Amino acid sequence: MEVSKKIIVVGHFGVGKTSLIKQFVYEKFSDQYLTTIGVKIDKKLVEIEGAKLNLILWDIAGEQSVSKIPKNYFMGAHGMIYVFDLTREETYQNIEDEIFSIAKENSQMESVVLGNKSDLVSREFIEEVQSEIPIKFKITSAMTGENVEEAFISLAKSIL
Template sequence: MIAKKVLLVGNFGVGKTSLIRRFVLNEFSEDYISTIGVRVSTKVVSCNDEKIKLLIWDVAGTKDDEKVPKAYFLGASAAMYVFDLSREETYLNLQNQLQVIKDLSGLQKMVLVGNKKDLLTAQEIDEVKNKIPLQIDLITSAKEDENVEDAFTQLAKQTLK
């Protein structure tokens, strides 16, 4: 078995911790508890006939002007950038935010996830997609357990590239 460090990054309150809790523990809580610094969870997954122990670093959310310690990003094999479909400020500046993460981590590709699908209609989700000039890899709902497993599977596949 190989161990791979993966990052979940994005603005505060977008649902990074909820996605991790849903994936690792199959739990969801409506309570919002802000992550301070970084929290690490683990889960073993199978990908391409390989067992991978994902060391999932839940990096505290920030505002655009806040800096995240570079040390959090060192040695990462893959990253998932999470934004909140229902909060425009979390995706308006996506290209710049992704570039900062790429510069800090050295990663070239990230899994881009729009979370909180359960808060919007299909039409509203299409409107969000039209505002974003990037390819969104997955639309998820940690609350309804929609596409969460798929998002982490994509993340695991990124670690093997």
């Protein structure tokens, strides 16, 4: 039996949301930047602990603030991936407020936070960012594929 689960992928523009989804779904990376307008939907069927999950991935256009995302995008979501760019501090300065704001829209969602573009910074810098941000997050690189599959699968397990 196959079960569908809606996952929204949110974050500021240019943080790599679309690239992470492409890496997870198609195992591909492109360095061409294409702006997502509105929402783009992809699917991937995964098997976890004998259960078949059809992950419906909503790639939501990046905004300066999640408060600008249409509220109906959050409806019915089982999970959320919040992405920020390790190379751009402005994408994680207000991360606690942003995640709290999203949780108010749908408190039933499981979530994972990803610090993307690890291939562009040093491990020392990543450790510095981890000490600054009070929220636990996973390090990813859409370009190299580092931790991408693991991040999506870990969220899928939590919403199973």
